[in-house]
Amino acid sequence: MGALRRARHPIEAEWIVWLPGLVSGLNVAARAVGEAQDAVFTATPVYPPFLSAPRHAGRPLLTVPLVKGAQRWEWDFAAAEAALLRQKAKLFLLCHPHNPVGRLWDEAELAQLAKLARRHDLIVCSDEIHNGLILSPLHQHRLFATFAPGLAERTITLMAPSKTFNIPGLGAAFAVIPEAGLRQRFRRAMAGIVPQPNLLGMAALEAAFIACDDWQAALLDYLRGNAARVEAAVAQIPGLSMHPVEATYLAWIDARELAAGHGIDDLSRHFEAHGLGLSDGAAFGMSGFVRLNFGTRRALLDEALRRLAAACG
Ligand SMILES: Cc1ncc(COP(=O)(O)O)c(C=O)c1O
CATH class of the missing domain: 3.40.640.10 (Type I PLP-dependent aspartate aminotransferase-like (Major domain))
Structure with missing residues (x-):
């Protein structure tokens, strides 16, 4: 460390x-x-x-x-x-x-x-x-x-x-x-x-x-790639936005526009119905946002991002 x-x-x-x-x-x-x-x-x-x-x-x-x-x-x-x-x-x-x-x-x-x-x-x-x-x-x-x-x-x-x-x-x-x-x-x-x-x-x-410094360095490279994928995917989805992740493997996604546009009052339930488990912002003291954990293997993340786009279509 x-x-x-x-x-x-x-x-x-x-x-x-x-x-x-x-x-x-x-x-x-x-x-x-x-x-x-x-x-x-x-x-x-x-x-x-x-x-x-x-x-x-x-x-x-x-x-x-x-x-x-x-x-x-x-x-x-x-x-x-x-x-x-x-x-x-x-x-x-x-x-x-x-x-x-x-x-x-x-x-x-x-x-x-x-x-x-x-x-x-x-x-x-x-x-x-x-x-x-x-x-x-x-x-x-x-x-x-x-x-x-x-x-x-x-x-x-x-x-x-x-x-x-x-x-x-x-x-x-x-x-x-x-x-x-x-x-x-x-x-x-x-x-x-x-x-x-x-x-x-x-x-x-x-x-x-x-x-474990070498393991940690390899992990960080992998997570940087994942973060870039999440940021690029979110930028393409109307109704969602996020700022770049400087640290952690967590993406804090602003879904207020999506929720307002589609009349969604329970964001985590909405995403779950599309096969995606996101943490709801309400538990963090800020509704209208969801947290996506991208500390996972890339194939799984790509599937999650595909479902994210489908849930916002
Ligand atoms: C900021 C922060 N503190 C603490 C924890 C959990 O710590 P522990 O599992 O050691 O209780 C987490 C896990 O997500 C975390 O993000």
């Missing part, structure tokens, strides 16, 4: 808290940070457990929508600022790179997010599970925590080899928490509930991070 080895600040062994999965980490963070009345802040659309973790922890959820710009999805910093002034939040759940919009937040955006966290005294739980899946050759992943002086002390970084190396079933993930008090609160919230990862998972994690 290049980003970990390239991290500008070395990670101390004692900062690491082992987890059986990242979703556990999101839920532990929601319980460990702040008091019951403190909101958990995030931006939609987002991976559904970001929206359910605050509820499970009995905390209010505070969201702002990301904005579909002309070239890419973007933060609405003014809206974020206003929301955080309106309601007190203590925890910020950040997805970097972002599932589902496929952005690798750039340096200017990360600097703004770091400022936002400092200004509103937020602890940032940065889910970086997709950090090994950077498709854009122009970009490199950089750990959010390393972005500004003092930021690591207010950051919980969540990582795992499970996405890049397709081993979620082995249940090996971890949190990096440099600040001792925060780490202790996180561990306390886990106590008696969250199991340790298993030995097989740890062996797989070690092998993935140390000995």
